[in-house]
Amino acid sequence: MHRESGVHANRLWKRLVPTALLALAAGCGGAAADPDSPESPSGELPGEVSGPVASPPSSPPAGAAPETLVPSPGNPEALAARPWFHRLGGPQDDTSTGLAVDGAGDVAVVWHSTPREDAEREPVPGQRRGLTLAKYAPDGTERWTRDYSRLRVASPGVAAAPSGEVFLSGNAFLYPLEFGLGEANDGFLVKFSAEGQPLWQRRVGQKVYGLAADAEGGVLAVAEEWTPGGHVPVLAWHDAQGAFVWTRQLEPVAEGTQLHAVALAASGRALLAGRLVGALTVDGHAFGASGAQGLVLLAFERDGRLAWGREWRGVDGHVTGVGLEPDGGAVLVGDFAGSLTWGGTRLSGPGAFVLATGPEGAERWSQPLACDAPVTPGVAVDGAGAVVALCGGVLSAYDAEGAQRDQRTLSPGECPEGGCPVTGTALGLVPPRGVIVAGHQRHGGAGAGSAWDQEAFVRLLAP
Secondary structure, eight states, rough: OOOOHHHHHHOOOOOOSSSTOOOOOOOOOOOOOOOOOOOOTTTOOOSSSEEEOOOOOOOOTTTTOOOOOOOTTTOOHHHHOOOOEEEEOOOOOEEEEEEEEEEEOOEEEEEEEEESSSOOEEETTTTOOOEEEEEEOOOSSEEEEEETTTTOOOEEEEEEETTEEEEEEEEEEEEEEEESSSSEEEEEOOOOOTTTEEEEEEESOOOOOOOOTTTTTEEEEEEEEEEEEEEEEEEEEOOSSEEEEEEEEEOOOOOOOOEEEEOOTTTTEEEEEEEEEEEEEEEEEEEEEEEEEEEEEEEETSSSOOOEEEEEEEEEEEEEEEOTTTOOOOOEEEESSSSETTTTTTEESSEEEEEOOTTOOOEEEEEEESSSSSOOOOEEEOOOOEEEEEEEEEEEOTTTTSSSEEEEEEOSOOOOTSOOOOEEEEEEEEETEEEEEEEEEEEOOOGGGOOOOEEEEEEEEOO
């Protein structure tokens, strides 16, 4: 794996927008997190909180100017920002699967731990299975950590309300889980206070795939129910107390359909995107066709009615992330095979893509997205419309018009062994400090044989 020099680390990003977005450093190293604590003894309360407790941050005022990543002499916080890095995990394999940023710039991150039980490696002392949810201040200081040992959970995800509350989702696919609020079953959703205390939990479907927090402390979840007629996509919007704002179940979809990417605009419109196999009718509007496949983007009004929809029929691909443009448009990332044409550009696969739409789904621009591993691409958009996309260990930056401004491979952080491969799994923005990335690194080097270890990380790439 390529390791950037200190000079490169101080100028990882050249520009995100044509005006003056300084480089985002992908420096090696930084402050390290404490190693994982031993597995909790039997009978201990689940999810013990550690670390200092932060006061709930205030929401940004209504009508405030959009935040961007552009530092300026009038913004001392941006100029004083420093990159930081936390290595998360222990002797088992650890993987960060989601992160989210609240209105004060605090970062929530979730990772899961799995014992080394694959074919090539023997178990090691101290390894464990579990789920960990943590929160960090914008400067990397730990706010709190909740550690749930012995849990077997699939696809954990996280969202953050502007006021600091944290939402955790995942799939309890073998047995009910316990977060201090009773049994969590199937596709679950748990809300935590800004200080890390569990407030309420809900079942949102047989499986849950994505979350988007709203400005009032509520959350929109995209899930799926399994019925005799087939799998049914579900959208469920809960308010701050856990009551339904609205929920809707679409009609059963054909096998292979994956409507998993979700975003929630400040206007209250909800965006749902993904792979569609076969036909789907929503509020009288038909998408797809029997025997066909493609991609689809659906927009729902504040009351749950369909506002508009767009499809890319014939595309063999998936949408794995949705970002929101300041004017109500969207930026989508995903992977595809064959070809994809959008905004006057024809992309050829197999590969990954990033594309932008207007407020009503109109074509804007598209670009191929560089990857160095077959993983799920992610995307974030700042207040000026600049785009940052992540695929594997590669970060790509585009301006609001789709022109690529930079592309860089992430260097490892805190890697005394040298040559630690890096895989990014989630990213976000901490205006005006920089880009926040979570993922995992493989430690031990090429000469470690079967003794290598995988650990999670979260890091800020700062101006």
